[in-house]
Amino acid sequence: MGMATIEELAGRVHGSVVVPGSDGYEEARRVYNGMVDRRPAAVVRCVNAGDVLATVAYAREHGLDLAVRGGAHSVPGYGTCEGGLVADLGGMRGVRVDPATRTARVEGGATLADLDAATHAFGLGVTGGVVSTTGVGGLTLGGGFGHLARGLGLTCDNLLSADVVTADGRLLVASEHEYPDLFWALRGGTGNFGAVTSFEFRLSPVDTVHVGLFFHEAEQTEAVLKHFREYIATAPEQLGAFAGFQIAPPLPFIPEERHGDTFVIVVACWNGPEAEAEQAFQPFRDAAPVSFELSTPMPYPALQSLFDGLLPPGLQHYWKAAFSPGLTDAAVTAHAAHGPKVPVINSTCHIYPINGACHRVAPEATAFSYRDAGFATVIAGMWPDPADNEANTAWVRDYYAAIAPHSSPGGYVNFMAEDDQGRVSDNYRDNYARLVQVKRAYDPGNLFHVNHNIRP
Numbered sequence: 461m462g463m464a465t466i467e468e469l470a471g472r473v474h475g476s477v478v479v480p481g482s483d484g485y486e487e488a489r490r491v492y493n494g495m496v497d498r499r500p501a502a503v504v505r506c507v508n509a510g511d512v513l514a515t516v517a518y519a520r521e522h523g524l525d526l527a528v529r530g531g532a533h534s535v536p537g538y539g540t541c542e543g544g545l546v547a548d549l550g551g552m553r554g555v556r557v558d559p560a561t562r563t564a565r566v567e568g569g570a571t572l573a574d575l576d577a578a579t580h581a582f583g584l585g586v587t588g589g590v591v592s593t594t595g596v597g598g599l600t601l602g603g604g605f606g607h608l609a610r611g612l613g614l615t616c617d618n619l620l621s622a623d624v625v626t627a628d629g630r631l632l633v634a635s636e637h638e639y640p641d642l643f644w645a646l647r648g649g650t651g652n653f654g655a656v657t658s659f660e661f662r663l664s665p666v667d668t669v670h671v672g673l674f675f676h677e678a679e680q681t682e683a684v685l686k687h688f689r690e691y692i693a694t695a696p697e698q699l700g701a702f703a704g705f706q707i708a709p710p711l712p713f714i715p716e717e718r719h720g721d722t723f724v725i726v727v728a729c730w731n732g733p734e735a736e737a738e739q740a741f742q743p744f745r746d747a748a749p750v751s752f753e754l755s756t757p758m759p760y761p762a763l764q765s766l767f768d769g770l771l772p773p774g775l776q777h778y779w780k781a782a783f784s785p786g787l788t789d790a791a792v793t794a795h796a797a798h799g800p801k802v803p804v805i806n807s808t809c810h811i812y813p814i815n816g817a818c819h820r821v822a823p824e825a826t827a828f829s830y831r832d833a834g835f836a837t838v839i840a841g842m843w844p845d846p847a848d849n850e851a852n853t854a855w856v857r858d859y860y861a862a863i864a865p866h867s868s869p870g871g872y873v874n875f876m877a878e879d880d881q882g883r884v885s886d887n888y889r890d891n892y893a894r895l896v897q898v899k900r901a902y903d904p905g906n907l908f909h910v911n912h913n914i915r916p
């Protein structure tokens with residue numbers, strides 16, 4: 461873009477426009493995944509819905525690629541683009557809680573930390589992911605699950621309405637009552653349908669939760685995972701828990717000589733009466749001997765930021781994802797073969813249950829189709845040094861190849877890499893045709909294509 465054009469764009473927005481060569485460009489073009497090295501023609505630091513409208517219109521008028529950025533956590537780096545325009549909503553992070561109606565209005569660039577801090581003040585909360593720096597925007601639009609999902613459903617199940625800037629330059633308030641087809645597609649269909657400037661959520665009581673971290677020796681993987689799959693299928697819904705693999709960080713409850721060793725772990729969150737927490741956690745101890753554990757009450761936002769230190773921005777990311785109806789014995793064997801080989805402390809594999817409240821929403825009720833899944837697995841390769849890219853991506857690929865025969869064709873779209881574009885229709889199964897229809901209605905020119913794309 462020439463200077464005159466940039467000035468025209470800058471004149472249309474209240475926020476700043478950052479271009480190559482200007483102060484802050486290097487930071488502005490970067491996203492959370494340090495592997496992504498794209499140079500957009502301009503990053504618009506949007507400060508209100510008007511700026512988003514102007515940026516979307518500008519991209520359309522000038523035929524530019526458009527990336528919409530919320531929290532910038534997209535593993536494929538969909539929060540930036542090469543040579544195009546970035547609508548960066550990172551300056552729009554306000555959260556307004558109405559305790560009387562138990563709802564929250566959340567701007568499109570807010571992080572989970574912003575959301576949790578605001579709702580916690582009222583003893584309220586909504587399902588989020590497990591790392592506080594993640595954006596509410598991308599997480600909600602892809603579905604969203606974490607510690608509270610068994611009890612409260614997916615994040616998108618708690619969405620009441622969304623203010624959406626559409627490709628044709630309108631701002632629509634989509635809900636069950638207005639633009640219901642758009643609202644349906646936003647709940648799982650990712651950023652394909654517009655830029656969301658504000659989300660309205662239903663909140664539920666969430667305050668101090670009881671947190672459990674259970675570290676078992678890696679040799680116990682089969683026993684731990686088999687026990688986990690049985691217990692979590694029917695455990696009380698106030699219990700959130702995921703299983704995974706973790707190299708021991710220097711935590712106070714782990715003896716120094718075991719730091720750096722690899723364990724099979726269970727991370728648990730009890731959002732129920734404090735007196736019942738230990739009883740809910742006991743099955744994790746019965747599964748196999750526990751080498752180290754932490755079991756303690758803590759404010760929910762503290763749990764949400766517990767893993768942040770392991771995951772600073774700028775790490776190299778390569779991930780693979782799969783849903784599966786159950787965790788078969790053969791799948792457990794595959795996990796036991798590959799999980800303990802996790803190469804670096806930042807990397808992990810997590811196995812999240814999809815059940816409880818997530819199952820009470822019909823597969824066709826929202827775009828998120830895999831309501832009948834039992835588990836969502838993510839193999840998350842995250843490492844600091846680009847020199848290690850080959851070894852780390854190989855770990856992710858080999859691991860995924862081993863579990864794929866025991867998994868469904870689709871995976872959770874928010875856990876997918878760029879080379880998973882070919883799996884987009886698998887992720888949505890019977891909902892895919894309807895998503896294409898909604899895409900044709902709201903974005904026939906595919907302006908919003910920097911994502912796991914649903915092609916009109």
Ligand code: FAD
Pocket residue numbers: 491492527528529530531532533534535537538539549568569588589590591593594595596597598599600601602603604605606650651654655656657771874875910911912
């Ligand atoms: P961005 O890169 O900003 O955006 C991701 C995609 O969403 C892009 O296509 C973008 O255009 C679109 N988008 C973002 N905001 C908007 C908006 N306001 N309007 C329209 N489109 C928008 N997911 C879970 O469900 N549970 C977890 O526990 C979890 N943990 C994670 C931990 C880490 C460390 C990371 C990196 C990711 C995790 N995720 C988790 C995945 C996460 O949900 C996705 O990466 C999600 O896309 C991040 O959203 P974002 O807004 O931060 O990202």
